[in-house]
Ligand SMILES: Cc1cc2nc3c(=O)[nH]c(=O)nc-3n(C[C@H](O)[C@H](O)[C@H](O)COP(=O)(O)OP(=O)(O)OC[C@H]3O[C@@H](n4cnc5c(N)ncnc54)[C@H](O)[C@@H]3O)c2cc1C
């Protein structure tokens with residue numbers, strides 16, 4: 001019964017969807033568009049139609065599947081435990097392989113996915129370029145003058161969202177931990193985050209060391225492959241997976257620490273990525289996934305962290321829960337950890353676990369829809385600020401969300417700094 | 431077949447191109463609601479944003495003899511929102527504003543596309559809530575609740591949707607806008623409001639709902655009774671009511687479901703029990719403990735092995751989560767199951783449940799039960815293999831026989847999911863020709879040409895035999 005294009009792709013789990021619709025109201029794209037095929041249930045129905053061969057693979061069928069944020073809020077909402085993310089990523093793989101792709105997409109694949117993201121050298125080069133670009137104030141020229149009108153939409157968005165490039169690689173410059181701590185952990189540094197906003201990695205190392213850990217940062221590690229997988233790329237991320245597994249093979253590591261929710265989710269799910277490549281799908285993929293820990297989740301179990309001393313003055317903070325922690329890694333521990341911190345006055349943010357529209361590079365590809373989704377987030381933030389005028393900080397544990405919300409907050413002129421929770425904790429430490 | 435070009439042109443003029451769809455992907459996506467058994471693609475889908483737009487579209491359909499059907503979230507389990515005869519689907523999603531919360535009169539005026547739980551969320555800061563709480567409440571819409579006259583676990587004490595709706599604004603199938611009821615209780619003359627609630631979208635399209643809000647009870651207690659036999663649990667249900675106690679909710683879960691729930695959620699239900707009862711009391715603080723004590727005694731008198739009181743909010747939430755997600759949990763036992771919905775006088779529970787189990791067994795199915803015991807509303811779940819055609823055939827047979835068992839016991843075809851498409855062919859077993867003719871005559875007053883949601887509740891006379899099973903319905907969580 002299976003359609004030709006799905007040969008060799010295990011997809012039976014799509015049958016777990018009973019079409020009950022309980023996921024609808026939790027889906028940001030459905031809430032925005034109100035269209036069945038832009039809901040999780042509708043998308044699963046399309047995927048099932050493709051898989052069973054009832055639907056032909058056409059650009060019209062692919063469009064709603066491509067409009068999905070892969071935020072996986074539907075997984076949390078679903079009472080039938082449908083593994084939505086895994087199914088979507090496989091379906092996108094099939095689409096990418098069987099449908100002629102747009103020029104933009106082919107460019108992305110040939111340059112960005114294949115060459116740039118996997119290569120530390122390229123990332124450093126870009127970072128240096130970005131660093132100089134900002135130093136010269138070019139980003140302002142592009143965003144504040146008529147020049148912006150000459151650029152394609154995605155370039156304007158990329159410019160506005162650009163992280164603070166450092167011009168160098170964190171992992172290559174990392175000096176061995178002075179600490180011979182109780183626990184030895186590996187730090188995963190990512191692709192873009194290895195060369196931008198390095199404060200986040202620094203704060204991560206500071207917290208880990210203060211909590212009694214020795215931190216190693218293998219230089220051979222690579223991009224996690226999440227952006228690839230979300231865009232239907234299957235083979236490149238598999239090579240990245242094998243590289244990362246190799247880089248962190250040191251068995252004395254207590255855990256591999258990740259401070260980017262999206263990367264963490266991807267690293268944990270290499271098993272899914274290989275499920276349609278059975279000859280290489282063995283226990284090691286799963287074992288590696290089990291060693292991955294989000295930084296805050298890891299800290300929450302450390303005695304050394306529990307003994308840390310915090311500043312006396314309380315800081316009022318909003319927490320935005322990254323989808324890939326909340327819905328993909330299914331943990332709310334980062335929020336509770338912050339709430340328990342004596343130096344933090346955590347105020348609840350309405351719908352904190354709803355996507356902000358960043359979703360990897362979604363905000364550059366589906367700009368208008370991402371803007372609408374971001375607007376809802378900003379409305380919620382504004383409403384919370386109105387009730388808590390002393391709040392000056394919002395934390396979120398995923399770089400994509402960080403840049404997206406930071407950019408939105410700046411555009412609206414809200415009096416709020418947007419940082420990673422580890423940066424906040426590192427500041428609050430005595 | 432999509433829209434004829436002239437019709438499409440006019441619709442676009444009224445709504446704008448974005449809100450008129452008839453491409454193949456849309457037609458495929460709207461061919462079923464939560465009943466996936468009888469998919470039927472619409473002619474197209476429209477998304478009106480205002481009452482004026484809706485009225486204009488309805489007039490257009492009326493003039494051109496095009497049938498149409500309103501749709502909320504499509505969580506209906508009887509096919510109410512499935513477009514028969516290539517009807518146009520009128521998606522009510524954009525009617526999603528809460529216009530007003532009136533604390534003094536305890537009412538909320540909402541659009542029919544507002545999600546049920548959103549009403550309660552909006553009312554909560556004022557100490558109020560919207561009572562109807564179907565298990566689908568986080569997704570289903572108030573319009574759909576009105577359509578199906580939905581209930582939930584708390585129906586036992588507080589009634590169903592019709593008891594919590596004070597007024598409606600509605601577009602009739604010829605485009606006339608009418609208002610029924612209002613903020614005040616009771617209107618002179620026949621109760622048209624009561625007639626429309628539960629008419630499954632065959633009388634008119636609701637555009638505004640005035641909901642009654644209820645104060646959040648001062649105190650709630652949740653108890654768990656553990657039994658060695660289903661019959662004992664059933665007798666307890668009747669005894670509680672007979673003793674003049676009306677719990678807010680009285681739900682039963684049998685051991686197949688207990689097993690699944692424990693595997694999936696781990697709510698601490700004893701694995702070797704045959705049945706558990708979830709009993710919730712809601713009342714003023716004073717006296718509620720005495721009531722709990724009396725329930726404890728009644729349970730013991732019926733051989734309960736254990737009666738537990740949830741110690742805190744977390745334990746309460748855990749018990750309710752287990753109940754609300756029980757059906758999802760059943761997925762761990764079988765990927766597909768068929769949910770039936772029937773209602774019987776609660777005193778007949780022990781015999782009827784036994785008959786249902788026996789009926790399942792005859793076909794080799796292990797029927798599971800988790801249901802609103804207090805009001806005798808059964809939801810037998812039949813796990814089956816959707817890839818096996820024989821199983822699919824049998825499961826419908828069992829579903830039908832179960833309803834016949836309910837009818838024989840003096841019960842009815844549906845407790846809360848409606849008749850819709852699924853059970854229309856069984857109406858003749860409940861009502862004789864005269865009764866059915868009279869009911870259809872009543873519908874004709876509102877919907878004379880049967881253009882609004884045709885083929886629902888009563889089979890379409892010319893095509894009654896055409897409802898065929900196209901594919902096995904996979905399991906539904908209720
Ligand atoms: C997991 C699950 C659990 C459920 N639990 C319960 C439960 O506990 N109790 C219960 O009673 N039901 C339950 N249901 C059934 C269903 O959720 C309810 O019937 C619900 O009220 C349907 O709402 P909806 O918005 O999805 O409506 P839809 O399914 O879209 O429509 C239902 C009917 O209402 C009509 N309708 C919709 N909008 C309008 C309008 N604006 N004007 C006029 N008619 C309209 C439609 O034409 C259709 O006939 C459950 C369903 C599921 C999937």
Ligand code: SF4
Pocket residue numbers: 026027028029030038039040043067068069070071072073074075084
């Ligand atoms: S992943 Fe997010 S956007 Fe995609 S269907 Fe699920 S909830 Fe909707």
Ligand code: SF4
Pocket residue numbers: 016017018019020021022023024040041044074077078079080081082
């Ligand atoms: S994904 Fe889950 S919640 Fe959504 S329709 Fe399917 S079974 Fe229901």
